[in-house]
Amino acid sequence: MSTAVKEKSIYADAFREFAASREGEPAWVGRLREGAFGYFEELGFPTTDEEDWKYTNVAPLVRKAFPPAALGRDEVEVVGVETFVSAEAGRSRLVFVNGVYSPEHSSREALPPEVTVEELGAALAGEHGEVLWNHLGRLSGERGNAFEALNAAFLGGGALLRVPKGVVVEAPVQLLFLTAPGETEAATFPRVLVVAERDSRLDLIETHASTADAEYLTDAVVEVFVGEGARVTHYKVQDEAGSAYHVAATRAEVSKDGTYDLTTVTLGARLSRHEIEVVLTSPGAACHVDGLYLVGDGQHADTHSLIEHREPDCASRQTYKGILDGKSRAVFNGRVYVHEGARGTDAQQSNKNLLLSTDARVDTKPQLEIYNDDVKCAHGATVGQLEEEELFYLLSRGLHPDLARNLLTYGFAEEIVEKIRFGSIRAQLDEAILNRLHARLEA
Amino acid sequence: MSTIELLTNKEYKYGFVTDIESDVIPKGLGEETVRLISEKKGEPEWMLEFRLKAYRQWLKMSEPKHWPNISYPEVDYQDIIYYSAPKQKATKKSLDEVDPELLRTFEKLGIPLNEQKQLANVAVDAVFDSVSVATTYKEKLKAHGVVFCSFTEAIKDYPDLVKKYLGSVVPVGDNYFAALNSAVFSDGSFVFVPKGVRCPMELSTYFRINNQESGQFERTLIVAEEGAHVSYLEGCTAPKFDKNQLHAAVVELVALDDAEIKYSTVQNWYAGDEEGKGGIYNFVTKRGACRGRNSKISWTQVETGSAITWKYPSCILQGDNSIGEFYSVALTNHAQQADTGTKMIHIGKNTRSTIVSKGISAGKSNNSYRGLVKVLPGAEGARNYTQCDSMLIGGRSGANTFPYIEVMNNSARVEHEATTSRISEEQLFYLQQRGISQEDAVSLIINGFCKDVFRELPMEFAVEAQRLLGLKLENSVG
Numbered sequence: 062m063s064t065a066v067k068e069k070s071i072y073a074d075a076f077r078e079f080a081a082s083r084e085g086e087p088a089w090v091g092r093l094r095e096g097a098f099g100y101f102e103e104l105g106f107p108t109t110d111e112e113d114w115k116y117t118n119v120a121p122l123v124r125k126a127f128p129p130a131a132l133g134r135d136e137v138e139v140v141g142v143e144t145f146v147s148a149e150a151g152r153s154r155l156v157f158v159n160g161v162y163s164p165e166h167s168s169r170e171a172l173p174p175e176v177t178v179e180e181l182g183a184a185l186a187g188e189h190g191e192v193l194w195n196h197l198g199r200l201s202g203e204r205g206n207a208f209e210a211l212n213a214a215f216l217g218g219g220a221l222l223r224v225p226k227g228v229v230v231e232a233p234v235q236l237l238f239l240t241a242p243g244e245t246e247a248a249t250f251p252r253v254l255v256v257a258e259r260d261s262r263l264d265l266i267e268t269h270a271s272t273a274d275a276e277y278l279t280d281a282v283v284e285v286f287v288g289e290g291a292r293v294t295h296y297k298v299q300d301e302a303g304s305a306y307h308v309a310a311t312r313a314e315v316s317k318d319g320t321y322d323l324t325t326v327t328l329g330a331r332l333s334r335h336e337i338e339v340v341l342t343s344p345g346a347a348c349h350v351d352g353l354y355l356v357g358d359g360q361h362a363d364t365h366s367l368i369e370h371r372e373p374d375c376a377s378r379q380t381y382k383g384i385l386d387g388k389s390r391a392v393f394n395g396r397v398y399v400h401e402g403a404r405g406t407d408a409q410q411s412n413k414n415l416l417l418s419t420d421a422r423v424d425t426k427p428q429l430e431i432y433n434d435d436v437k438c439a440h441g442a443t444v445g446q447l448e449e450e451e452l453f454y455l456l457s458r459g460l461h462p463d464l465a466r467n468l469l470t471y472g473f474a475e476e477i478v479e480k481i482r483f484g485s486i487r488a489q490l491d492e493a494i495l496n497r498l499h500a501r502l503e504a
Numbered sequence: 505m506s507t508i509e510l511l512t513n514k515e516y517k518y519g520f521v522t523d524i525e526s527d528v529i530p531k532g533l534g535e536e537t538v539r540l541i542s543e544k545k546g547e548p549e550w551m552l553e554f555r556l557k558a559y560r561q562w563l564k565m566s567e568p569k570h571w572p573n574i575s576y577p578e579v580d581y582q583d584i585i586y587y588s589a590p591k592q593k594a595t596k597k598s599l600d601e602v603d604p605e606l607l608r609t610f611e612k613l614g615i616p617l618n619e620q621k622q623l624a625n626v627a628v629d630a631v632f633d634s635v636s637v638a639t640t641y642k643e644k645l646k647a648h649g650v651v652f653c654s655f656t657e658a659i660k661d662y663p664d665l666v667k668k669y670l671g672s673v674v675p676v677g678d679n680y681f682a683a684l685n686s687a688v689f690s691d692g693s694f695v696f697v698p699k700g701v702r703c704p705m706e707l708s709t710y711f712r713i714n715n716q717e718s719g720q721f722e723r724t725l726i727v728a729e730e731g732a733h734v735s736y737l738e739g740c741t742a743p744k745f746d747k748n749q750l751h752a753a754v755v756e757l758v759a760l761d762d763a764e765i766k767y768s769t770v771q772n773w774y775a776g777d778e779e780g781k782g783g784i785y786n787f788v789t790k791r792g793a794c795r796g797r798n799s800k801i802s803w804t805q806v807e808t809g810s811a812i813t814w815k816y817p818s819c820i821l822q823g824d825n826s827i828g829e830f831y832s833v834a835l836t837n838h839a840q841q842a843d844t845g846t847k848m849i850h851i852g853k854n855t856r857s858t859i860v861s862k863g864i865s866a867g868k869s870n871n872s873y874r875g876l877v878k879v880l881p882g883a884e885g886a887r888n889y890t891q892c893d894s895m896l897i898g899g900r901s902g903a904n905t906f907p908y909i910e911v912m913n914n915s916a917r918v919e920h921e922a923t924t925s926r927i928s929e930e931q932l933f934y935l936q937q938r939g940i941s942q943e944d945a946v947s948l949i950i951n952g953f954c955k956d957v958f959r960e961l962p963m964e965f966a967v968e969a970q971r972l973l974g975l976k977l978e979n980s981v982g
Contacts, residue, residue, distance in 0.1 A: 424910045434897060444917070
């Protein structure tokens with residue numbers, strides 16, 4: 062108990078210092094910040110006694126007590142930012158280095174003028190105050206966990222994306238959160254708010270990466286509002302440094318006939334936790350939530366998702382796949398909740414895991430909670446190795462056993478990869494998968 | 505009206521009370537209660553020690569309230585009678601000495617204790633409130649070396665066996681209700697099948713709660729030695745009272761090398777009225793240990809009664825090549841709540857488990873499957889297949905699935921599938937246009953839905969279970 066109290070007080074000093082440095086912000090932001098910090102102190106960091114954190118122990122990262130990075134530090138010079146930029150988003154991107162917005166690496170050239178893609182600090186001070194006031198923290202506030210509260214307390218770095226009614230954004234918008242490790246290990250708190258108004262279209266690529274290996278914490282929160290008939294396609298690529306910690310929450314609300322498609326790719330970080338919540342609030346809303354986690358030696362990847370069907374005739378599809386190697390661990394917890402009035406719900410969920418090594422461990426818990434009889438719901442989960450029969454088939458065709466195994470593993474991942482619309486992300490994923498497979502061949 | 509809707513439930517026909525003089529201890533629970541129960545049963549010192557150890561552990565524990573998907577008001581453990589036994593002659597050498605009122609009660613429940621009258625080939629241990637009143641076919645079983653008796657007798661006659669196995673599968677401090685049971689259990693059944701013996705008949709225990717103020721805390725222990733085989737059934741009913749009653753049982757199964765135990769339950773405790781008033785809280789711990797190589801434990805349950813059901817019959821698959829099975833039908837209606845499932849713990853190599861769970865929720869009931877499949881690092885080649893299907897009848901009930909899958913060995917294969925559906929208008933229409941009445945059509949569809957589980961039940965029970973489901977859902981279509 063005493064250590065928990067101590068951790069809180071470490072953030073208490075940092076928080077006061079940070080809050081004082083944010084003068085000039087609208088008063089409501091200060092209140093939001095204060096409220097969030099109070100909530101964080103009340104909650105404390107989660108422990109494995111809590112059902113939601115049963116399989117993921119955050120004590121190692123809590124002990125580190127990473128100080129907030131943005132505190133009065135000058136912008137770091139980084140080279141090679143271009144290698145992290147998706148080719149499709151070359152002229153529609155915002156880049157953040159160690160949590161600080163980097164204008165010289167960012168570009169808005171390909172974006173129509175009526176679309177707002179702005180750094181959060183500037184947006185808070187500027188003309189978009191009202192949009193922010195109406196939406197910021199609405200999905201992540203009281204429903205959020207301690208990490209989300211901490212993110213709100215240290216709110217500053219991040220982006221506001223707003224697409225007005227009927228506007229179709231052709232180029233995908235990339236938000237690149239890059240860590241260039243400095244002398245001290247620090248925490249960044251990226252925050253993104255997406256508001257897609259009626260009948261608009263937006264493709265978003267959210268990338269978390271690092272220029273070198275280091276221990277640091279990324280605590281990210283993304284809130285997405287999908288308006289009537291709007292469509293938001295969201296790719297999240299988590300490729301943090303191998304020693305890093307990544308804790309994130311993505312919360313979305315989808316209105317009538319709107320569609321939200323999320324694909325997450327988990328490659329990096331020693332410990333990662335991604336909390337996903339999609340609420341289908343009106344009839345006809347739909348979502349796809351897909352993901353692929355590729356974890357190797359020493360990695361722990363945890364995905365917790367909740368898809369809520371509140372109103373009739375909404376559809377959700379979820380496919381999560383994992384490939385585990387070395388001494389790694391993956392956790393999947395997928396909940397589908399169908400409210401009493403949500404007749405005509407169509408929900409499907411599946412989680413499949415491939416264990417390549419003897420030390421890998423999977424804990425999966427797909428859950429259905431259904432309070433309406435007029436529904437079509439199914440879920441499935443599997444944990445295992447490659448199919449013997451498929452392997453035999455390839456061997457009988459003269460393939461080398463190692464090659465056959467790699468081919469099947471690649472095929473297993475491909476179900477997720479091939480659905481990704483952007484070639485640059487597909488290429489990045491293919492490379493990561495092939496690297497893993499080649500490493501196995503050499504080992 | 506074309507929509508499927510639950511109208512009424514057939515009257516619970518086992519809801520009568522037997523007027524019989526009982527030996528009752530005062531309400532409340534304390535160390536002296538534990539000592540009093542032990543004294544009443546004339547137990548040896550080691551048994552009292554076992555109880556006291558459990559009681560002391562229980563005091564330190566708290567009710568598991570945060571994770572099950574059930575809700576109920578605080579249980580007042582001081583407002584329960586922990587021992588209530590019908591008064592009768594001290595020794596009951598034969599059935600002629602059993603109180604005729606008791607015999608009539610069991611006859612009315614469809615369990616005639618007179619050997620001539622009952623189903624051939626099923627031996628019955630009848631438990632009334634806190635004690636076993638009669639056990640049939642004891643002598644015939646003894647000739648085969650099979651021990652089948654009440655727990656009280658087992659403590660007296662087979663202390664070494666009881667000492668060796670009691671608490672070895674469910675330790676006294678395992679969970680809140682198991683600890684409570686270990687402290688105050690009053691009777692139950694004991695089965696011992698020696699090496700190489702195939703039990704010649706089905707064994708069964710019938711549990712009856714009669715006293716309004718009492719809880720029932722019984723204990724079952726079944727041991728199958730090397731190569732032994734036994735099939736055991738249990739049934740239960742209780743009168744209709746407005747007050748909730750607690751039933752906290754513990755069942756332990758031990759299977760040694762090549763042994764097989766088949767355990768079937770048809771649970772029909774009083775479920776409370778339509779508004780959820782009264783009914784039994786069925787908080788039960790059931791666990792089997794496949795200790796030996798090639799051993800097998802199979803649980804089959806048909807859960808139709810109780811206001812709240814909280815039970816997870818489990819298998820610890822310790823011996824290499826051992827097999828665990830769980831087949832369940834859980835039906836909830838009106839305000840009933842069920843949070844039930846299983847745990848399969850794979851420890852030995854090439855261990856296999858199968859889980860088939862069918863949940864049916866009607867009225868405004870809430871039915872949850874909660875199950876754990878855990879594969880430990882040493883369980884090379886472990887295999888699990890799980891299928892959980894839910895059927896909802898009417899738009900006010902809930903059906904939930906909470907499977908926990910924890911795999912620590914990469915040669916394991918674990919599969920889980922679940923679906924949720926309802927009786928479709930098309931299915932009903934098809935059957936009706938073939939001249940089948942609406943009610944028979946519903947019954948047909950439900951029985952088809954549960955078929956995979958029913959076929960695991962012993963014949964007599966399967967018929968009983970189908971009938972029971974039919975009764976529970978009678979007039980369900982309007």
